[in-house]
Amino acid sequence: MELCELRLTNLRNVVGAEISLGPGLSEFVGANGAGKTSILEAVYMLSHGRSFRAVKRESLIRFGEQSLEVFAVIAADGLQRRLGLSRRRGDWAARLDGAEVGSLAELLRQVAVVCFEPGSHALISGAAEERRHFVDWALFHVEQTYVDVARRYRRALSQRNALLRQGGRDEDLDVWDIELEKTASALGGWRGDYLVLLAPYVAEIAATLVPELGAPLLRYSRGWATDLPLSDALAERRSRDRERMHTGVGPHRADWRLSFEAAPEREHLSRGQEKLAALVCLLAQARLFREQRGEWPVICLDDLASELDKGHQEALALWLDSVDAQVLITGTVALPTEFTHCRNHALFHVEQGRVTRLL
Ligand SMILES: Nc1ncnc2c1ncn2[C@@H]1O[C@H](COP(=O)(O)OP(=O)(O)OP(=O)(O)O)[C@@H](O)[C@H]1O
Ligand SMILES: [Mg+2]
Numbered sequence: 001m002e003l004c005e006l007r008l009t010n011l012r013n014v015v016g017a018e019i020s021l022g023p024g025l026s027e028f029v030g031a032n033g034a035g036k037t038s039i040l041e042a043v044y045m046l047s048h049g050r051s052f053r054a055v056k057r058e059s060l061i062r063f064g065e066q067s068l069e070v071f072a073v074i075a076a077d078g079l080q081r082r083l084g085l086s087r088r089r090g091d092w093a094a095r096l097d098g099a100e101v102g103s104l105a106e107l108l109r110q111v112a113v114v115c116f117e118p119g120s121h122a123l124i125s126g127a128a129e130e131r132r133h134f135v136d137w138a139l140f141h142v143e144q145t146y147v148d149v150a151r152r153y154r155r156a157l158s159q160r161n162a163l164l165r166q167g168g169r170d171e172d173l174d175v176w177d178i179e180l181e182k183t184a185s186a187l188g189g190w191r192g193d194y195l196v197l198l199a200p201y202v203a204e205i206a207a208t209l210v211p212e213l214g215a216p217l218l219r220y221s222r223g224w225a226t227d228l229p230l231s232d233a234l235a236e237r238r239s240r241d242r243e244r245m246h247t248g249v250g251p252h253r254a255d256w257r258l259s260f261e262a263a264p265e266r267e268h269l270s271r272g273q274e275k276l277a278a279l280v281c282l283l284a285q286a287r288l289f290r291e292q293r294g295e296w297p298v299i300c301l302d303d304l305a306s307e308l309d310k311g312h313q314e315a316l317a318l319w320l321d322s323v324d325a326q327v328l329i330t331g332t333v334a335l336p337t338e339f340t341h342c343r344n345h346a347l348f349h350v351e352q353g354r355v356t357r358l359l
Contacts, residue, residue, distance in 0.1 A: 001075070001076040001111070001112055001284070001295045001296060001297060001326070002021075002023055002074065002075045002076070002298070002326045003021050003043065003072055003073075003074055003111075003298050003326060003328075004020070004021060004022075004072075004073045004074065004075055004080065005018070005019070005020055005021065005071075005072060005073040006018075006019045006021060006039070006042065006043065006070075006071070006072050007019075007069075007070070007071040007072070008039070008042050008068075008069070008070055008071075009060065009068060009069040009070075009071075010061060010062040010065040010067065010068045010069065011038055011041070011042055011060060011061075011068045011069075011070065012035065012041075012060060012062060012353070013033070013035050013038065013062065013352065013353035014035050014038055014039070014062070014353040014354075015062065015104075015353055015355070017035075017039070017354065017355040018355075019039070019348065019355055019357075021325070021326070021328075021346070022344050022346055023326055023343070023344050024326065024327070024343045024344025024345060024346075025320070025327045025328075025329065025339060025340065025344065025345045025346070026218075026326075026327070026328050026329070026345075026346045026347075026348065027328075027329050027330075027331070027334070027335055027339075027340070027345065027346065027347050028040075028328070028329070028331075028348045028350050028355070029330070029331055029333065029334055029347065029349055029350065030041065030328040030330075030332070030349060030350030030351055031350070031351070032073055032332060033334060034350040034351050034352065034353070035350050035352070035353040035354075035355070036181050036302070036303075036330035036350050037053075037117070037302050037303070037330060038353075039328075039350070040115060040117070040300045040302050040330060041053065042070045043072075043113055043115075043298060043300055043328065044085065044113050044115045044300060045060075045070060045085060046070060046072055046074075046083055046085055046107070046110075046111045046113065047108055047111040047112055047113035047137075047297075047298075048108065048113070048137065049092065049104050049105075049108050052115055052117055052119065053057065053117075053119065054185075058087075058090070060087065060146060061087065064084070066088055066089070067086055067087060067088035067089075068086065068087050069085070069086040070084070070085045070086070071084045071085075071176070072084075072111070074110060076110065076111075077294075077295070080112055081096065081097055081110055082095075082096070082097050082098060083107055083110060083111065084096075085104075085107060086214070092104050092107065092290075094107035095107075096110065102347070105140075105147055108140070109141065110287055111298070112141060112297030112298065113297055113298045113299075113300060114282045114283075114285055114286045114289075114297050114298075114299055114300070115282070115299075115300040115301075115302065116275075116278065116279050116299075116300070116301050116302065116304075116307070117280050117300075117301075117302035117303065118302065118303055118306075118307060119272060120275060120278040120279065120282065121274035121275045121278055122278075123277075123278040123282075124257075124258060124266060124269065124274040124277045124278050124281075125266055125269075125279060126273050128253070128254070128255040131255055131256050131257075132173070132191075132252075132254055132255070134281065134285070135191050135194050135195065135248060135256070136150070136191075138194055138285060138288070138289065139190050139191070139194060140293075141289065141293065142292050142293070143190055145186075146190065149183050149186050149187060150187065150229070152179075152183045153180065153183040153184060153187055153250075153251060153252075154183075156176050156179040156180045156183065157180060157247060157250065157252060160173065160176040160180065160247055161245070161246050161247055162175070163176065164241055164242055164244075164245045164246060164247070165245045165246075167242070170238075173238065175248065177230075177231045177235065178231055178235045178287070179235065180230055180231070180247075180250060181229055181230040181231040181234075182352065184223075184224075184230040184250055184251050185229070185230070187232075187251040187252050187254075187271060188222040188223065188224075188254065190297070191220065191222065191251070191254060191256075192220050192222060195218050195220045195256055197217065197247075197288055197291075197292075198281075198284055198285065198288050199216075199218045200288045201283075201284035201285075201288050201291075202216050202218060202258065202280055203215065203216055203283060203318065204284075204285040204287075205283045205284050205287065206260070206277075206278050206280045208315055208318070208319050209276060209279065209280055209283075209312060209315050209316060210260070210273070210276050210280060212262065213260035213261065213262045213263055213273065213276075213277075214260050214261025214262040215261045215348065216259070216261075216280070217258070217259050217260070217261075217262050218256060218257075218258055218275075219256060219257050219259070220254075220255075220256045221232075221255050221256070222251065222254050223249060223250050223251045223252065223254035223255075224249040224250055224251075224253070225249075230249070230250060233249045233250075234247070234249060234250070234331040237249055243345035258277055258280075258281060260277075265348075272308075272309070275307055276308070276312060279308075279316070283299070283319065285297075286299055286325060287323075290323075290325075296323065296324060296325035296326070297325070298325070298326050298327075298328065299320075299325045299326070299327045299328070300327075300328045300329075301316075301327065301328070301329045301330070301352070302329075302330050303330055303331060303332075304316075304329050304330070304331055304335070305331045305332070305333065305335070306331070306332070310336075313336065313338070313339075314336075314338050315337075317338035317339045318338070320339070330350075334347070336341060345359070347359035348359060
């Protein structure tokens with residue numbers, strides 16, 4: 001998958017930027033506050049429908065403007081597609097090849113982007129929600145019915161929670177318990193299967209990037225007891241759920257964790273090691289996507305030099321050299337030659353929201 005063109009309008013400090021991208025490595029260099037991360041944010045939004053920075057969506061729109069627009073041409077599966085995403089007064093609008101599409105999901109399905117950025121350690125040490133997002137993004141791309149099943153589950157869960165808050169009758173709760181079970185087994189199963197498929201790639205990439213941590217281990221907990229159907233687990237919890245007025249078990253409580261031989265608990269990892277562990281997961285996700293879909297997602301690496309030490313940068317450069325993915329990297333200084341000797345290298349300078357190609 002390759003991003004061929006990117007046009008940004010009124011995104012943070014970028015008034016208007018037109019960027020032509022080639023395969024291989026595109027590097028964006030500029031001072032602090034120049035707009036480098038904003039470019040990657042735009043690319044990420046095309047695939048995830050949100051920014052990777054935990055911000056209010058409106059703060060993405062340039063001060064004083066009413067809307068922002070991201071336009072991209074993407075080559076995937078031998079086809080070129082034109083994608084447009086805009087935000088105005090709290091709503092997203094999406095266009096595919098010039099025609100408005102009814103749901104954002106239709107657009108997001110066209111683009112796969114994985115992004116490593118200064119907040120990525122949250123994948124290891126942050127809330128479980130981050131880790132569920134990570135897996136669910138992949139399921140969204142490979143499981144045809146994921147969107148419907150996940151929506152059905154969310155609806156049933158909010159109905160059950162509403163009933164718990166109102167002190168609803170047992171017969172009514174029974175109905176939602178059955179509905180939740182129908183979708184929970186699919187969600188729980190997909191997530192578990194995905195992590196099983198991911199594990200060998202995590203091991204392979206960890207051996208390259210963080211051999212000092214030893215063998216990795218991925219553990220999944222699906223959100224309710226492994227030996228019970230969800231409806232039984234819900235029945236067991238019902239009185240506690242009534243007291244707390246929300247549903248305490250189910251796929252919405254799922255989590256997974258990554259540990260290493262040399263760091264059996266998450267707390268044993270330094271902040272830098274958490275970042276490396278997150279990078280391992282993201283690259284493994286990209287590698288598995290390649291396996292499942294036959295092409296690489298776009299790999300974005302924000303502020304790489306300030307996140308990784310020299311040795312780990314070199315190991316990453318070697319790994320990137322061995323794969324055929326399009327890579328976008330930002331930094332305040334130019335990348336070392338380990339990265340840039342690769343097949344195609346384009347260098348862009350970013351200054352006060354303006355992007356100029358230097359090389
Ligand atoms: N809604 C907005 N409207 C206008 N400017 C904004 C808005 N939100 C953020 N900015 C500004 O946009 C600029 C771009 O920020 P960005 O995070 O992309 O910079 P960066 O090049 O990644 O910097 P750093 O090297 O510090 O990470 C910053 O100067 C920021 O103050
Ligand atoms: Mg930045």
